[in-house]
Amino acid sequence: RKEVEQDPGPFNVPEGATVAFNCTYSNSASQSFFWYRQDCRKEPKLLMSVYSSGNEDGRFTAQLNRASQYISLLIRDSKLSDSATYLCVVNRSGGFKTIFGAGTRLFVKA
C-alpha cells in the first residue's frame, strides 16, 4: 500500500459543477499537508496548504481529517482552466520527508 493514495480519476465534469477529491495517508506522524496543481507536461505548483481548521481560497476549499487520515479538496463553480492533475502532498519527520500522491486528473468541459 502506498503511503499517500489518491483516486486517479479522471473526473469529467461540466463547467459550473462542484467536484471533490480525497486523499488518504497511512502514516499517523504526518504533520503538514498540501495540494499541488500540475498542468500537462508542466511542473507541479502549490495550490494551497491544508490546515487543521480547514482552508478556503476563493472557489477552493481544503479540509483535513486527522482521525480518518485523509485530506480533501473541493472545487466549486468549476472553470475550464481548472482542468489539470491535482497532487496530494504529505510532510512528516519534522517536514523533511515529503510524499507525493500519484495525482487525480480533472477535466472540465464546456
Place this chain on the structure above:
Amino acid sequence: EAEVAQSPRYKITEKSQAVAFWCDPISGHATLYWYRQILGQGPELLVQFQDESVVDDSQLPKDRFSAERLKGVDSTLKIQPAELGDSAMYLCASSSIIRDRNWRTSGNTIYFGEGSWLTVV
C-alpha cells in the same frame, strides 16, 4: 516563471551515453530535491540535500545515478549510462521551512523548477 532554474529543458540521448542536469534553487533555500516523474505518476524523490549533505538518496539508483551539491547552492544530477527506462521528466525543487507558533519546524513548502525532459533512444 519558476524561480528554480533548471537546464537543459529537453535532452535526447542514446542509451549507454552520459547525461547531466543542472539546478539552481531559490536563493536561501537550504533544501534541494531531485525528483523523477513518469507520465501519469506523481513525482518520485531521487535525492534530497540539506545544504551540501545528502539526507535521503534511498530511491536513487546508485549504480548509474549520481548527484552532488558541492557548495550547498546549485546541484548536478548525472546518469551514466542512460537506459531506455530513464526517459522521464527530472524535476529539481527547493523548499522553505514552515514553522509553527512555537518556532518548531512543521513542514516544507516545495517549489519546483520547470523540469528537464529526458528521452533515451
